[in-house]
Amino acid sequence: MRLHVVNPNTTRAMTDKIALAARAIAGTGTEIVASQPEFGPVSIEGYYDEAFAVPGMLMALREADSQGVDGHIIACFDDTGLDAARSVARAPVIGIGEAAFHMATLVASRFSVVTTLALSIVPIEHNLMRYGLASRCARVRAAGVPVLALEQRNAEACGRISDEIRRAIAEDQAEAIVLGCAGMADLAGELSAEHGLPVIDGVAAAVGLMESLVRLGLRTSKLGAWRTPPVKPYAGIFSDFAVG
């Protein structure tokens, strides 16, 4: 099978790290095709960045969809543009945030999320509510680390994330940790070993879930929320985004 992993921000080093993490978990018969938008924010931190990441992400996703892939993974922890992507893509679409949350519920009765900046906390809390999983999440925490600070092996950034995990265990009684940024994909194993609990990276979780969806022959239902968008003109610079 062929899975498309799209990093919705425009930082190539992060796209490469995400692709590496996806390929590390992918089964032998799974090819990972990675992409990123040609335009948009270099990182997504909060609602405003997210708004300007969605068009470019959708363009990359529709291009991959037209080339024929078995599934799409949106590799931004906010699940940027997930609903729009499911509406327009032929192949099923999974966001790494939703994937990580579901995996955490299978190994822990309560989990905490450790993300980058405080700006990202409420968008993640909103997603947990939308997915019906807020009751399983003890708390969404921020390590105070900008997304792009994770791009080089930054001891200070890793230390902040580790300290926040320690607080989540002590204060939230977290039984598992979800890493709240695609840029943390390479840290899950060492943090799990350091703290002695499951630490879940959304990229790996999404690849595992997508392989199962494809094997089960499941695709997005087009009967309701994610039905194909109606054909209509789009004026101005978005004219190429119109469906049909």
Ligand code: 5HY
């Ligand atoms: C991510 N931002 O996974 C999110 C994490 C965040 O550019 N990739 C980004 O801080 O919201």
